[in-house]
Amino acid sequence: MSLSSTVDGGRRLTAGRHTLGLFRSELRLVFGRARTQAGLGVLAAVPLLIGIAIKLSGSDGDAEGFLGQVAGNGLFLIVASLGLSLPFFLPTAVTVISGESLAGEASLGTLRTMLTAPAGRSRLLAAKMVALAVFCLAATMTIWISGLIVGFILFPVGDVLLLSGTTVSLGEGLLRALLIAIVISLSLLGLAGIGLFVSSLTSTPLAAMAATFGAFIVLGIMTAIPQLHAIHPWLLIYRWQSFADLLRDPPYWHEIARNLLVQGAYLVVFYTAAWARLTSRDIT
Amino acid sequence: MTTPQEPPPPAASAAPPIVTRGLTKRFRGGQVAVDTVDLEVPAGSVFGFLGPNGSGKTTTIRMLLGLIAPTSGSVELLGESMPKAQLKVLPRVGALVEGPAFYPFWSGQANLLRFDAADRTADPRTRKARAAEALERVGLSNAAGKKVRAYSLGMRQRLAIAVALMQRRDLLVLDEPTNGLDPQGTREVRNLIRELASDGTTVFTSTHLLAEVEQVCTHAAVMSRGKLVRQSTVADLRAELRPRLVVRTPDLAQAAETLKGLGATDLKTTEETVEGDSGDLPIDKFAAALVAADVRIHGFGLERPSLEEAFVALTGEGFDVAE
Numbered sequence: 001m002s003l004s005s006t007v008d009g010g011r012r013l014t015a016g017r018h019t020l021g022l023f024r025s026e027l028r029l030v031f032g033r034a035r036t037q038a039g040l041g042v043l044a045a046v047p048l049l050i051g052i053a054i055k056l057s058g059s060d061g062d063a064e065g066f067l068g069q070v071a072g073n074g075l076f077l078i079v080a081s082l083g084l085s086l087p088f089f090l091p092t093a094v095t096v097i098s099g100e101s102l103a104g105e106a107s108l109g110t111l112r113t114m115l116t117a118p119a120g121r122s123r124l125l126a127a128k129m130v131a132l133a134v135f136c137l138a139a140t141m142t143i144w145i146s147g148l149i150v151g152f153i154l155f156p157v158g159d160v161l162l163l164s165g166t167t168v169s170l171g172e173g174l175l176r177a178l179l180i181a182i183v184i185s186l187s188l189l190g191l192a193g194i195g196l197f198v199s200s201l202t203s204t205p206l207a208a209m210a211a212t213f214g215a216f217i218v219l220g221i222m223t224a225i226p227q228l229h230a231i232h233p234w235l236l237i238y239r240w241q242s243f244a245d246l247l248r249d250p251p252y253w254h255e256i257a258r259n260l261l262v263q264g265a266y267l268v269v270f271y272t273a274a275w276a277r278l279t280s281r282d283i284t
Numbered sequence: 285m286t287t288p289q290e291p292p293p294p295a296a297s298a299a300p301p302i303v304t305r306g307l308t309k310r311f312r313g314g315q316v317a318v319d320t321v322d323l324e325v326p327a328g329s330v331f332g333f334l335g336p337n338g339s340g341k342t343t344t345i346r347m348l349l350g351l352i353a354p355t356s357g358s359v360e361l362l363g364e365s366m367p368k369a370q371l372k373v374l375p376r377v378g379a380l381v382e383g384p385a386f387y388p389f390w391s392g393q394a395n396l397l398r399f400d401a402a403d404r405t406a407d408p409r410t411r412k413a414r415a416a417e418a419l420e421r422v423g424l425s426n427a428a429g430k431k432v433r434a435y436s437l438g439m440r441q442r443l444a445i446a447v448a449l450m451q452r453r454d455l456l457v458l459d460e461p462t463n464g465l466d467p468q469g470t471r472e473v474r475n476l477i478r479e480l481a482s483d484g485t486t487v488f489t490s491t492h493l494l495a496e497v498e499q500v501c502t503h504a505a506v507m508s509r510g511k512l513v514r515q516s517t518v519a520d521l522r523a524e525l526r527p528r529l530v531v532r533t534p535d536l537a538q539a540a541e542t543l544k545g546l547g548a549t550d551l552k553t554t555e556e557t558v559e560g561d562s563g564d565l566p567i568d569k570f571a572a573a574l575v576a577a578d579v580r581i582h583g584f585g586l587e588r589p590s591l592e593e594a595f596v597a598l599t600g601e602g603f604d605v606a607e
């Protein structure tokens with residue numbers, strides 16, 4: 001009895017049950033790459049660099065915002081690092097990974113092997129998007145964990161003074177910092193959607209990354225132009241800073257909800273466009 | 285071997301595994317790469333898909349597998365309409381399209397595991413074992429853990445074949461499977477194809493090696509400038525090639541004169557031989573005539589032309605690719 005015939009019997013009996021394999025493989029593809037690990041390493045270094053800089057300067061209190069509170073309470077290193085990574089480091093990481101997603105496979109030629117496997121075009125796209133979302137979460141959690149470790153080693157920690165003037169326990173402070181990390185990772189989904197769509201257009205990953213980053217810059221510039229205030233609420237990054245509302249008592253959800261709504265809208269539009277493109281595209 | 289409670293395997297022998305009707309692909313820019321092709325690949329055959337560079341073989345194969353959409357016409361694979369039924373059909377089809385493509389930063393084994401994981405009908409419990417078996421069959425066991433980046437061209441080609449062998453398939457569609465292989469590798473692939481065919485797998489393979497076709501294929505189709513110019517059994521193709529009378533002699537002019545005198549046609553003279561179509565006349569008559577004409581005979585006999593000649597006759601002599 002040959003192995004393949006046994007296997008074939010098993011295949012027919014259990015057909016259609018192994019849908020998770022592709023998603024797991026997709027995660028391995030994203031997180032197994034040295035490029036991804038180096039990127040996460042850079043993100044992990046952000047709290048370390050900020051912490052060391054604050055420690056060496058020895059000053060406490062004269063820096064603006066969360067940075068000024070780090071020396072007094074190490075927990076704020078998490079929030080400060082997340083806040084400082086949001087404008088540039090995190091979008092860059094998301095741009096690289098999302099731009100690579102489909103264009104990378106097209107340029108390697110593995111896309112056609114995946115499709116004849118068959119992965120299914122819609123299913124492959126879904127797996128790519130899920131992997132991107134997981135990457136967004138992994139990126140912010142990397143900063144959260146690194147900030148936690150570095151903050152607790154370098155600085156005193158204790159009860160947390162919120163923006164609204166009330167004080168909460170360290171445990172609740174950590175929980176709020178965790179919520180901030182999650183909200184920020186959700187804030188990155190709109191950009192991830194744009195990247196996925198651009199990536200479906202080309203077989204050159206570098207071009208997809210450049211175009212995605214270009215779109216991100218343009219959206220940033222538009223956000224900075226006062227004359228465009230009518231459309232500002234619909235711009236990708238307009239409410240990115242709303243995460244700070246989680247440090248009020250009680251948390252102020254209004255702006256955060258609107259931000260997530262905008263992210264969701266971008267995601268739906270660009271994911272649909274990517275789907276329309278991938279399902280009709282000639283794969284050569 | 286199948287267990288008793290299992291349903292019997294589908295009657296693959298009935299319907300032709302590949303049928304195309306009026307299959308046409310016009311690329312943007314207007315070029316018609318595949319022009320109203322009607323293919324019919326019989327179940328259980330080893331089908332050679334031939335044609336000069338740029339004649340539309342790979343484009344046809346891409347349409348068979350649902351990678352590109354036909355401009356018009358239809359494809360049926362294993363009795364199901366493509367690309368609509370691709371999720372249902374493709375797990376039963378092993379494919380190798382236009383050269384090997386892999387994740388270079390992964391090992392050969394890791395590549396196999398990923399492609400297999402993409403197929404939701406593939407059993408994850410046996411995945412590793414099947415990968416090992418497939419690697420073994422293509423002679424890559426020793427390089428299984430090596431990054432594909434470090435593979436040679438032939439090793440990649442073998443790995444690509446291994447992808448197609450990860451499961452038992454009803455149909456294999458292979459685009460130039462022996463491209464870049466060494467003589468041992470070529471022979472191994474030839475044996476592999478024979479073995480798979482004897483297990484009941486239909487094999488559809490494009491190739492430029494006509495000797496391969498003569499040795500392993502039962503059927504062949506010839507493409508030329510996007511059109512299917514011939515489709516038949518290999519035996520029929522060969523039978524149509526009329527054997528030619530070949531006379532090896534230093535007295536070329538005299539020999540040619542004699543053959544012509546007896547009614548031989550299509551005469552060709554090379555440095556040492558005169559050859560032609562002997563018609564219906566028994567060849568001993570030619571021998572006697574040559575001896576009578578004092579032609580010195582170093583060699584004499586009927587020779588059956590190779591498939592290569594049939595191929596050139598069908599697709600033209602020109603070396604330039606068709607545009």
Ligand SMILES: Nc1ncnc2c1ncn2[C@@H]1O[C@H](COP(=O)(O)OP(=O)(O)OP(=O)(O)O)[C@@H](O)[C@H]1O
Pocket residue numbers: 284311312315316317335336337338339340341342343344606607
């Ligand atoms: N994506 C494309 N866009 C435009 N033209 C294409 C495309 N792909 C192939 N062609 C053209 O279609 C024709 C057929 O190409 P195809 O790759 O099918 O040939 P082939 O028979 O596989 O050749 P070879 O023996 O060299 O592999 C060629 O003239 C080629 O230039």
Ligand SMILES: [Mg+2]
Pocket residue numbers: 341342343382459
């Ligand atoms: Mg080709």
